[in-house]
Amino acid sequence: MDKSILWLASWYPNKCSPFNGDFIKRHAEAVSLFEEVQVIHVTRDSTGMVTKNVLTEETVQGQLTETIIYYYSPQYPFFFDKLFSERKYRQLYKEAVRNYTSKNGKPDLVHVHVAMKAGVIALWIKRTMAIPFVVSEHWSGFLEEAKERFEQLPFYFRSLWKKVMRKAEGCSTVSQYLGRAVKNKFPFVETVIIPNVVNTAIFYPAEVEKKELKFIHISGLDELKNPKEIIEAFRIVWNKYPGAVLEVFGSTNKEIVQFSDSLQLAGKVKFHEEVPQQLLAKELNQSVALILYSSYETFGCVLIEANACGVPVIVSDIPVFHENIQESVNGFFVKPHDPTALAGKMIWAIENRPLIDRRAVATMTGSKFSYSKVGEQFSNWYKDILAKSV
Numbered sequence: 001m002d003k004s005i006l007w008l009a010s011w012y013p014n015k016c017s018p019f020n021g022d023f024i025k026r027h028a029e030a031v032s033l034f035e036e037v038q039v040i041h042v043t044r045d046s047t048g049m050v051t052k053n054v055l056t057e058e059t060v061q062g063q064l065t066e067t068i069i070y071y072y073s074p075q076y077p078f079f080f081d082k083l084f085s086e087r088k089y090r091q092l093y094k095e096a097v098r099n100y101t102s103k104n105g106k107p108d109l110v111h112v113h114v115a116m117k118a119g120v121i122a123l124w125i126k127r128t129m130a131i132p133f134v135v136s137e138h139w140s141g142f143l144e145e146a147k148e149r150f151e152q153l154p155f156y157f158r159s160l161w162k163k164v165m166r167k168a169e170g171c172s173t174v175s176q177y178l179g180r181a182v183k184n185k186f187p188f189v190e191t192v193i194i195p196n197v198v199n200t201a202i203f204y205p206a207e208v209e210k211k212e213l214k215f216i217h218i219s220g221l222d223e224l225k226n227p228k229e230i231i232e233a234f235r236i237v238w239n240k241y242p243g244a245v246l247e248v249f250g251s252t253n254k255e256i257v258q259f260s261d262s263l264q265l266a267g268k269v270k271f272h273e274e275v276p277q278q279l280l281a282k283e284l285n286q287s288v289a290l291i292l293y294s295s296y297e298t299f300g301c302v303l304i305e306a307n308a309c310g311v312p313v314i315v316s317d318i319p320v321f322h323e324n325i326q327e328s329v330n331g332f333f334v335k336p337h338d339p340t341a342l343a344g345k346m347i348w349a350i351e352n353r354p355l356i357d358r359r360a361v362a363t364m365t366g367s368k369f370s371y372s373k374v375g376e377q378f379s380n381w382y383k384d385i386l387a388k389s390v
Helices: 022-031 080-104 115-129 155-167 176-185 227-240 254-262 277-285 301-308 319-323 339-351 358-369 371-389
Strands: 004-009 036-045 054-061 064-072 109-113 133-137 171-173 191-193 214-218 245-249 269-272 289-292 313-316 331-334
Touching: 004 022, 004 080, 004 115, 022 036, 022 064, 022 371, 036 080, 064 080, 080 115, 109 115, 109 371, 115 133, 115 155, 133 155, 133 371, 171 176, 176 191, 176 319, 214 227, 214 277, 214 301, 227 245, 227 254, 227 339, 245 277, 254 269, 277 301, 289 301, 289 339, 301 313, 301 358, 313 339, 319 331, 331 339, 358 371
Parallel strands: 004 036, 004 109, 036 064, 109 133, 133 171, 171 191, 214 245, 214 289, 245 269, 289 313, 313 331
Antiparallel strands: 054 064
């Protein structure tokens, strides 16, 4: 019999932030193949873009029900801003949980995604309803090399985060690298590794009529993604192959666009806003390789999306990428912060394109990261947790 799992998501896609925690939504879709999943996400609308009061939206797809609650909270001076917003957040979240339990009864388990700040609701549920909870952590701030780190948070938030983790029955992370970082901060918590998921109904190998000299980079163009170094490397590639193109998908960054133009790459480096995954899959299938040259990552969802299309990836040689990338099988490693070395690997990928067995790469990726594979791992984890909680 399927279990009933209540998800409290600190991050989740919504009308104010359409791509906020989209990987959590894909996890929910995967788990719903095996369990009844109710997601509740409460988000502040400080601008009144969606509502000037409170708006609740609910969608149902199979065994997945998503409840997104927007609340308007204008900007207040000083500490009153966070105080009033937080009070409204907790009030609405508790009300949503009560509504859910009155209609459906108590869930078998509560699953928090990112302890701050939905974890405080899990603490309340455990205290008042005696329902155990687990946590999945996704935040890069646990990594020592992160720009914004756990240690920099105010004492109140750090202590509350620790309290949530201490009361949790267990914690999942998407990579061993992030798992070790979480364990370093919270040595008392039991961690398991359950990776991110790829929708193989969207990302799969497709034959293309014309094989272009196209590379693709997908990110928000944050500093940690090193977009300028990627563009510098592409300039070297373009000097040898003037027909080459670099397609960049993500939030527009005027500074990065100007930097590209300063290298006379206007029209050769093409910038696009976020697009639906179906379009990304089409672009990936036309590419020589995907480039992800990050300084640090917790996983790298775009890597498995590219690999699911059979497209190899060129990545910075950092520990987390070694968990899922095999040199010359589904990708290639390059010394970090070395645009010349990156360019050399991109040129090698162009000249040795036929050596990659794209069908084999796609098959290998699907066997590890498909909805059914990852959803089953969560389902088995839930069973283990509930067996220990009896």
